[in-house]
Amino acid sequence: MDRLVKAEEKEVGLIFKKGQRCSTSFKLTNLMHTMSVAVYLTTTNPSLFSLNRSFSIIPPLSSSSYILLLSQPSDQPPFSTPADVVTVRTAMLPTGKAHQSDLRRLFSKPGPHVFRDAVLPVSFVGPHVAEFLISHHTQIPECGSLFKKAISGCAQSELTALLRPAIECGNEDAVSALIDAGADVNSRDSNEISLINLSVRAAKMDVLKILLASGCTPNHSVDSSVHEAAALNRVDILESLFQSFGNNMDINSVSSEGRTPIHMAALHGHIEAIQFCLSVGGNPNVWDHNGWTPLHCAASEGHLKVVECLLECSNVKYGVNREGKTAFSLAVDNGHSHLLDLLQWGDALLRAARLDDVHGLTSCIAKGAMVNRKDQNGWTPLHWAAFKGRIKSVKVLLEHGGEIDAVDDAGYTPLHCAAEAGHLQLALFFISRGSGVNLKSFEGAFLLNSESLNKDIPLDMSLHQHKTKA
Incomplete structure (x- = not known):
């Protein structure tokens, strides 16, 4: 027996x-x-x-x-x-x-x-055992088998409640086991916020994938999933959310403070998240409840790359918040001197170069304006001074490091600009300073050279595209 x-x-x-x-x-x-x-x-x-x-x-x-x-x-x-x-x-x-x-x-x-x-x-x-294993899963041998035994003694409501700590800990094995055992993936917390939002807040992509595969859906009316992902610079999460729920996701939704996902990314200096938001229709010009745009947020925190990105796509450079402050003012207040040229002094330098305001030029340069920074068309202050025939400004800019052969977006130098505008003496001055004389010209135009200048041949440097800038 x-x-x-x-x-x-x-x-x-x-x-x-x-x-x-x-x-x-x-x-x-x-x-x-x-x-x-x-x-x-x-x-x-x-x-x-x-x-x-x-x-x-x-x-x-x-x-x-x-x-x-x-x-x-x-x-x-x-x-x-x-x-x-x-x-x-x-x-x-x-x-x-x-x-x-x-x-x-x-x-x-x-x-x-x-x-x-x-x-x-x-x-x-029981649930006490399961919760302990969730938070200590990396420290306990054979945690997976112990966890399955632990949840065998749990009711469905207890299984569902355990999903939250499992998601927060990023324990994808526990999340899968709980779902397989009958936990409700579409449960909401007391504020009706979904488990999708919780997984995004925890920045757990693997957990998010499990939830999505199990039929979990966000609560678009209260979830802040996109804001959370943008604040964390998790472009992979943003992409997954828009692939799954693109028709129902609002990239310009606002938080309780009136901030969009672009605000959140700008505040934390996340240029990749901003670029994704822009690619799916994000608006960089939204003002929050305090009158802050994403540019204000980036400037206040000193995020150079984000400021550069937002300046290329927004039109609120000189917009003021409720306190009457521009992005430039916030950068000054917070000691972000590396942003001052971008946010104001660069514009002031270009304006001074166009107007031949020598005092303004020297003042801007002293305050940190970058002599060779380009505008939206690739023109430096020297291009503008040359096109306007501002010989004094040209000399000041060259004395302070202006690049004599800087090229714009079409490949043209300040010498071309001077020639186009008919400023012969200024063109000769550039040549005397070593500016290249056989540089790119437009189709059908004469090449500028020293021989033609000496023979007083009329200059025809048809920079028609640039005339419209003046």
Whole structure:
């Protein structure tokens, strides 16, 4: 005979609760048709676990229940490797009756009369165990198998509640296990915010993919998923959201402060997120409730690349917020001197060059204006001074590092500009300073060269495109 009794379960599942004396019951059934069986139960860790009775008698074909007690309350489940077990030993009892002392003597002597019928591992189950494993999954060996056992003792509402800590921890294995066990992926919190939003806030792309594959949907009316992703510069998350819900995603939705995702990306200096938002229709000119545009946000934090990007696509460079401050003013207030040329002094320098305002030029340069910064058409201040024939300004700019052969977007230099506008003496001045004389010209135009100048040949440098700039 292989065994005398049968355990109803392969493991003893103990529902663990923080700081409480926890207990569970398990059942043994006598397989003998005519004879009672004596039972002796032991645990591998008697200091931690206790049984309501170690010795008992089970009548023929009857069952008996036993209680396993966790006698030492703790704040975390006392896992052990290998797992603690309850060992079931049995012996036939022909008389059907015996005192406890008789049973002790029966099992104290090893021999063929004693059977080892079962070894039942003790597993910890319930939401407290699952939550502990979620937060410690990187520290506990075989966490995955322990977690599946733990949630086997959870109701659906408990499984759903566990999704949130699993998502926040980025534990994709736990998220998958909970969903497979019946957790509701479209549950909402007290503010009706979805699990999609929670996964984005936690910046867990793998978790987001699991949720999307499981049919989880955002609550577009209250979720801030796009704002959260933009603030984190998670372009991969933004792309995934728009691929899944593009028709319902509003890239220009505003937060409680009136800020768009572009505001959030600008505030944190995330140019990649801004570029994505622009690519799907983001508006860089939105004003929040305090009158701040994304440019104000970027300037206040000193984000150079973001400021450059926004200046290329927005038209609010000199817009003022509710305090009457421009982006330039905010940069000054916060000591971001590296932005001042971009936000104001560069424009002032170009204006001074056009007007031949030598004092204005020197003042702007002293304040940090970049002599060779280009405008939207690629013209430097020297291009403008040359086109306007401003010889004084040309000299000041060259003295302060102006690049004499700087080329604009079409490949033309200040010398071309002077020639186009008919400023012969200024053209000669550029040549005397070493400006290249055989540079690119428009189709059908004469090449400017020193021989033609010496012979007073009229100059025809048809820069018609640039005339419209003046």
